[in-house]
Structure formats: C-alpha cells, structure tokens
Amino acid sequence: MTTITKSDIKLIKSLSVKKFRVETGLFTVEGEKMVREALESGFELVSLWRRDEIGEEAMARISNLSSPSPVLAVLRQPAPEVFSKPERGLCIGLDSVRDPGNLGTILRIADWFGVSAVYAGEGTVETFNPKVIQSSMGSIFRVKVINCNLAEVCDAFSKEGREVVGTFLGGESIYSAELSSDSILVMGNEADGIGNDVASQVCRRITIPSFARQGAGAESLNVAVATAVCLSEFRRRI
Numbered sequence: 001m002t003t004i005t006k007s008d009i010k011l012i013k014s015l016s017v018k019k020f021r022v023e024t025g026l027f028t029v030e031g032e033k034m035v036r037e038a039l040e041s042g043f044e045l046v047s048l049w050r051r052d053e054i055g056e057e058a059m060a061r062i063s064n065l066s067s068p069s070p071v072l073a074v075l076r077q078p079a080p081e082v083f084s085k086p087e088r089g090l091c092i093g094l095d096s097v098r099d100p101g102n103l104g105t106i107l108r109i110a111d112w113f114g115v116s117a118v119y120a121g122e123g124t125v126e127t128f129n130p131k132v133i134q135s136s137m138g139s140i141f142r143v144k145v146i147n148c149n150l151a152e153v154c155d156a157f158s159k160e161g162r163e164v165v166g167t168f169l170g171g172e173s174i175y176s177a178e179l180s181s182d183s184i185l186v187m188g189n190e191a192d193g194i195g196n197d198v199a200s201q202v203c204r205r206i207t208i209p210s211f212a213r214q215g216a217g218a219e220s221l222n223v224a225v226a227t228a229v230c231l232s233e234f235r236r237r238i
Contacts, residue, residue: 002053004062012049012062012074018126025077027128028062030069034138041141044076064130077128081117081146086157086184089116090234093150093164093186095198096123097223102190103127104135105224111139113231118143119184121150121198150186154201157184164202166194167226171205174233178204181238185230190223206230 014020015028026046029038039045051059051070059068092115097103103125110118125132127145136143146153154164163183186202188194194202208221208229221229 002050004049004054004058008047008049009058009061012072015074016064016130018129021077021126021128026074027077027133028064028072028074028130029133030063030065030072031134032069032071034133035071035073037138037141038073038075043078043141046074046076048073065134081144083119083146083148083153083156086153086160086162087117087144088182089114090181090231091115091117091119091157091184092227092231093119093121093153093184093198094124095121095150095186095194096189096192097187098123098125099190099223100125100129100131101135102222102224103129104132104137104140106187106227107132107136107143107145108139109224109228109231110143111136113235115143115231118145119150119153120145120147121153123189151197151201154184154186154198158201158203163204165204165206166199166202167207167230168193168199168202168205169207169220171207173209174206174230175209177206179234179237181234185227185234187223187227187230 012028015026021027029035049072062072092110133140157164163180165183166186167188186194186198208226
C-alpha cells in the first residue's frame with residue numbers, strides 16, 4: 001500500500017481554500033474521467049493518489065466530495081490567460097458570477113456550444129475552485145477562461161465593430177433580436193444582473209421572455225440556464 005504522509009494530507013486539504021491555491025499555484029481534481037481529461041489537456045501532474053493504494057480513510061481525509069472518488073490528482077495551475085485583444089467568434093463575458101456551481105456549469109455549456117473564450121470579470125468566482133472544477137465535468141480543461149476587467153474587454157469588442165450583447169429584464173426578446181456569432185454575450189451577477197460599468201458598454205439589450213401566465217411563474221432564470229438558452233439561440237441563427 002502506498003503511504004501518504006501527514007504533510008501530503010495537510011497540503012492537499014489546504015487546496016480547498018483559495019488562499020493556498022493562490023500561494024502554491026496548485027489545485028485538485030477528483031474522478032477517473034476528470035483526472036484523465038486534465039492530463040490529456042497537458043496540465044502538469046504534481047501527485048496522484050488512488051483509494052486502492054492509500055486506503056479508504058486517507059482518501060476520505062483528502063477528498064472534497066461527500067463520497068470520495070477512486071482517484072485524486074494534484075495539478076499545477078497553468079499560467080493565467082492575459083487579455084490582449086478579443087478572441088474571434090462567439091464569446092461570453094461574466095460580470096461577477098459568484099456561485100461556483102454556476103460558473104462550472106457555464107463552462108460546460110460554453111464547451112458544448114463552441115464558445116471561443118469566457119471572459120471572467122472582477123468579482124467572478126475563481127476558476128480553480130473545487131466546485132467549479134467538478135461542475136464543469138471536464139470542460140474547464142478545454143474552455144479558454146480569461147480573467148479581466150470586463151468593461152475594458154467589452155470596449156475592445158466595440159472598437160472592432162463587434163456587438164456587445166447583454167441580458168437585461170425589459171430587453172428585446174432574444175427570439176426577435178438580431179444576433180451575430182461574432183460577438184460577446186454578457187451575463188450578469190445572480191442577484192444584481194450586469195453592473196453599471198459593463199452595462200454602459202452594451203449595445204444590444206436582450207431578454208428571455210417568460211411564457212408563464214400573467215402574474216404567475218418564476219421571477220427569473222438561473223444564470224447558467226439563461227446562458228444555455230441564449231447560446232442555443234445564437235447558434236440556431238448560424
């Protein structure tokens with residue numbers, strides 16, 4: 001049986017906290033599929049731990065999951081993507097999307113719809129948060145995420161003559177709006193929507209209309225669900 005030391009356990013457990021992920025430049029991935037996808041994507045492996053080799057108790061101590069998976073890898077974070085100029089094609093901008101489950105799901109959706117890049121504005125949850133990684137179901141290893149000043153990114157899109165599209169209550173119905181597959185779609189904070197700095201850069205405001213009976217139905221859609229609906233409509237126009 002492989003021996004995992006107390007210092008190994010301490011390091012791995014510390015990576016559940018953002019401070020230590022930032023300090024060490026490391027993060028963890030769990031599950032056979034996720035670990036395989038990370039390695040196939042070229043991420044540097046630091047250590048690999050298997051439940052069959054270290055034992056059930058040790059795996060439970062280092063796992064972030066309620067039911068520890070058979071394998072956990074410690075990986076080195078790649079050098080962060082730096083914004084220089086807008087990516088071509090359809091992109092997403094996220095303005096202070098704070099829920100890690102939402103961000104991970106949005107990365108999975110972006111992967112499905114062939115999004116060129118996801119621009120994560122200030123206030124958006126850190127990409128290597130364990131919940132982001134797990135909810136992305138491996139898409140985090142394929143989707144380009146660029147941390148940025150989102151207002152500056154949107155301004156750069158506009159200067160290239162490309163549309164900055166934002167989701168707002170009271171906007172034009174997405175089903176009738178003119179949409180381009182060479183633009184940036186901005187999604188806002190779960191509670192407050194798109195902030196003023198970014199909103200001032202939006203040239204087309206859209207909404208997903210509700211079909212519920214008047215005075216009934218949900219007040220809004222989850223940001224990840226709304227992203228999926230919007231991207232589906234953008235791609236349908238191609």
